[in-house]
Amino acid sequence: METKTFxxxxxxxxxxxxLALALLILVNVLLDARSFNSFTDAFREGAFLxxxxxxxxxxxxxxxxxxxxxxxxILALGMSLVIATGGxxxxxxxxxxxxxxxxxxxxxxxxxxxxxxxxxxLISMVCGLWNGILVGMLKIQPIVAxxxxxxxxxxxxxxxxxxxxxxxxxxxxxFIGNGRLAWLPLPFPFILVLIMLFITWVSTRKTAIGxxxxxxxxxxxxxxxxxxxxxxxxxxxxxFSGFCAGIAGLIAxxxxxxxxxxxxxxxxxxxxxxxxxVGGTALTGxxxxxxxxxxxxxxxxxxxxxxxxxxxxxxxxxLPKAIVVxxxxxxxxxxxxxxLSKTWRRKQS
Amino acid sequence: xxxxxxxxxxxxxxQPRLLLRGTGLDKRFPGVHALxxxxxxxxxxxxxxxxxxxxxxxxxxxKVLTGFHRKDAGTVLLEDVPIDPASPKEAxxxxxxxxxxxxxxxxxxxxxxxxxxxxxxxxxxxxxxxxIKQRAQQALARVGLKIDVSNSIAECSIAIRQLVxxxxxxxxxxxxxxxxxxxSSLDAGETAQLFExxxxxxxxxxxxIFVTHFLDQVYQISDRITVLRNGRLIGTWPAPxxxxxxxxxxxxxxxxxxQQPRTASVEAGTQRPAEEAVIQVKRLGRRNSIAPTSFHIxxxxxxxxxxxxxxxxxxxxxxxxxxxxxxxxEVRINGKPIRNGSIPAAIQAKMxxxxxxxxxxxxxxxxxxxxxxxxxxxxxxxPLRPISRAEQIRLADQYIQAxxxxxxxxxxxxxxxxxxxxxxxxxxxxxxxxxKFLLLDEPTRGIDVGAKAEIExxxxxxxxxxxxxxxxxxxxxxxxxxxDRVLVLRDKMxxxxxxxxxxxxxxxxxxxxxHEPEGAAN
Numbered sequence: 001m002e003t004k005t006f007x008x009x010x011x012x013x014x015x016x017x018x019l020a021l022a023l024l025i026l027v028n029v030l031l032d033a034r035s036f037n038s039f040t041d042a043f044r045e046g047a048f049l050x051x052x053x054x055x056x057x058x059x060x061x062x063x064x065x066x067x068x069x070x071x072x073x074i075l076a077l078g079m080s081l082v083i084a085t086g087g088x089x090x091x092x093x094x095x096x097x098x099x100x101x102x103x104x105x106x107x108x109x110x111x112x113x114x115x116x117x118x119x120x121x122l123i124s125m126v127c128g129l130w131n132g133i134l135v136g137m138l139k140i141q142p143i144v145a146x147x148x149x150x151x152x153x154x155x156x157x158x159x160x161x162x163x164x165x166x167x168x169x170x171x172x173x174x175f176i177g178n179g180r181l182a183w184l185p186l187p188f189p190f191i192l193v194l195i196m197l198f199i200t201w202v203s204t205r206k207t208a209i210g211x212x213x214x215x216x217x218x219x220x221x222x223x224x225x226x227x228x229x230x231x232x233x234x235x236x237x238x239x240f241s242g243f244c245a246g247i248a249g250l251i252a253x254x255x256x257x258x259x260x261x262x263x264x265x266x267x268x269x270x271x272x273x274x275x276x277x278v279g280g281t282a283l284t285g286x287x288x289x290x291x292x293x294x295x296x297x298x299x300x301x302x303x304x305x306x307x308x309x310x311x312x313x314x315x316x317x318x319l320p321k322a323i324v325v326x327x328x329x330x331x332x333x334x335x336x337x338x339x340l341s342k343t344w345r346r347k348q349s
Numbered sequence: 350x351x352x353x354x355x356x357x358x359x360x361x362x363x364q365p366r367l368l369l370r371g372t373g374l375d376k377r378f379p380g381v382h383a384l385x386x387x388x389x390x391x392x393x394x395x396x397x398x399x400x401x402x403x404x405x406x407x408x409x410x411x412k413v414l415t416g417f418h419r420k421d422a423g424t425v426l427l428e429d430v431p432i433d434p435a436s437p438k439e440a441x442x443x444x445x446x447x448x449x450x451x452x453x454x455x456x457x458x459x460x461x462x463x464x465x466x467x468x469x470x471x472x473x474x475x476x477x478x479x480x481i482k483q484r485a486q487q488a489l490a491r492v493g494l495k496i497d498v499s500n501s502i503a504e505c506s507i508a509i510r511q512l513v514x515x516x517x518x519x520x521x522x523x524x525x526x527x528x529x530x531x532x533s534s535l536d537a538g539e540t541a542q543l544f545e546x547x548x549x550x551x552x553x554x555x556x557x558i559f560v561t562h563f564l565d566q567v568y569q570i571s572d573r574i575t576v577l578r579n580g581r582l583i584g585t586w587p588a589p590x591x592x593x594x595x596x597x598x599x600x601x602x603x604x605x606x607x608q609q610p611r612t613a614s615v616e617a618g619t620q621r622p623a624e625e626a627v628i629q630v631k632r633l634g635r636r637n638s639i640a641p642t643s644f645h646i647x648x649x650x651x652x653x654x655x656x657x658x659x660x661x662x663x664x665x666x667x668x669x670x671x672x673x674x675x676x677x678x679e680v681r682i683n684g685k686p687i688r689n690g691s692i693p694a695a696i697q698a699k700m701x702x703x704x705x706x707x708x709x710x711x712x713x714x715x716x717x718x719x720x721x722x723x724x725x726x727x728x729x730x731x732p733l734r735p736i737s738r739a740e741q742i743r744l745a746d747q748y749i750q751a752x753x754x755x756x757x758x759x760x761x762x763x764x765x766x767x768x769x770x771x772x773x774x775x776x777x778x779x780x781x782x783x784x785k786f787l788l789l790d791e792p793t794r795g796i797d798v799g800a801k802a803e804i805e806x807x808x809x810x811x812x813x814x815x816x817x818x819x820x821x822x823x824x825x826x827x828x829x830x831x832x833d834r835v836l837v838l839r840d841k842m843x844x845x846x847x848x849x850x851x852x853x854x855x856x857x858x859x860x861x862x863x864h865e866p867e868g869a870a871n
Contacts, residue, residue: 208727208735211716215724218715225672225710226778227696227728286715 013280069301070189071248075272076293078244081237086285087142092245094153096265099249101160104259113172128242132235157261167258177254217285374423391556398571402797446518447527461485461498488516508539536657627817633678646817653832661841701779705790714764719745748777769800
């Protein structure tokens, strides 16, 4: 019974983003139907739901969403833990740039991927540690503390690359962002998402880390009084967020086979925060929902893809995106739902 | 009431005129019938105590009277005129003002601004500061308070804030003043001061509804007592005609055997040498917080700490548990010194601490009862040695049963439980770690009589099972009932220890009051 109530709580949280996602896909199908003047062609070539097989690998808009959304989804996993502690990590976009820059420079120097990848991830975790020290030990407000690295991090990435775009050629490094496995023909970045989801889930829910994170986020003082080492819990969350940003940074660099310190991961921290919040984790800290964050990430990417498909210019695209996020947040808000149902009942009577 | 007798139009009026009269008040919430056809009346110049356990309907009744909730049925007459306020503001305008337990003043504003808030005199749309100040001073004079009204509220003590809130409430020609647990954060001297103000307001003819959990205070100040239970009116009595036992019985609905006097379980304990004690505290102190203090507690012994609010009780507990770092002295458990200023070290040494402020320092509101119960043990084991879910459920069920925690399910968020049950969850959290030494800081604050008795009995039981307990409370009768010895603090200093055979309330009161300039304790 206990597990049931626990699951049902996570389930009710995930209902809204899933519904929103379904609705968004429906909108795309309707838009297709309008442009084709027919409903029967929902799966034909060029349609949103169409999946073709090129060289035996599936491709199409849905596959693209999983592929391109992988960075936000991975960021959202780390962001979930940080937000659950009552914080926020604005620096993930900049850390992506640092990670990509490090990997590109080392690859160009001729180091093998087995050395390059661990070093890039290690540096990303050091970035997370920096945030963790500022927030956990020095008690600086998370939004300010991580803003520092958000601004400074791009400068660090520029210094690493010598302020230029560095292109690289390495089969392994290129595979991370573009590869397909023969036995599992999904985009490799999305497979990374699934692996990271599993790792995060096991390391939070199969250990006591998840409980301690939620406890610190829900009431830091009471947690400390109960013997929880709140500082280390907070630092761990930021280090893990840095690690996730490192992986997302490798994917971003691999996608374009280059490190672009100015544009890699730009504004992705916002998408990651949206994904986490849409997925049911409150910005005030406490309970977190990993599955919700992944669905939230897919939702955000679907929105972006829809904009591109409808030829909305990239400069205007954030507006409709913000509106959809607002709607999902409103539906999630119990206060808003109660108000809505009250007005509804009043109209009926 | 000479004016009534001299009034020729009402020759038959023998009874005093009623100020406020509610008849058949009814209120339902989803799933709860919170108020079931309750009658309540208030005379001018009367203090009418409203009593009942948590969930009895006291708050609902008050919220219906003040317009916070709309009543479902019934009538309210204020001076024989029917009223139906739609908001607390409307109620204030008709003459019903309320001061809540957690005083709702705004900390960064000045005293004057707080009193005038929302009703500032303006001229041409501009607020007139001087007029506000004058009015605030007049209002404060009525409650006998002389302070600089331009001070910010944040600098005032809780007692002063309470008086400022009352001044704000009566500033609007209040006829009815509702005091909702006004004394829960006050010490004895401050309470006496508050009661003085209440008596003055009474003499002005204001009717006062007084909600409290403190039995003593009810008898000190009230003229009549009304008891509610489970949303029903149990009865209204003149205070002198209702013996204490009957009042408790009316509130709890059970025959109540008066608190068992503490069985002298460790009479010989006082003779045991300090070195064999479970906890030994030697000259533990911290600058500006508490002067060096020493004590020891043996297994199966309870040491009470008595002292007024601000005497250093909580500060001492925080030092012992390692929340704050001590400047001097040491803590030993079973002879082994504990690392200074480390909560995990204290817990590792089998200490446990139930803090004074349950809401902000105790419970983890969003987490379930189960998670709250296993939290301290899990924190001690560390993140990488999780307690299996089966074990968690077993522990939670065991302690929910043993402590009679009322919760629909172990998975229920702890924030939705009543105060008494939250306190039990906190106790369970520490009992799971099997402590040798238990620090209880105000464990019965703000919880109802039934739960209070249960917590006290539990303390006795744990003590008899061999735990060493430090018991802090501002209620002396509770300390006397619970403790074997009592350490008395005053002005952040220890002033002496009272042994078992001298342990009475007056004796401790005298100790605290001795040499006090104003002799506040009475």
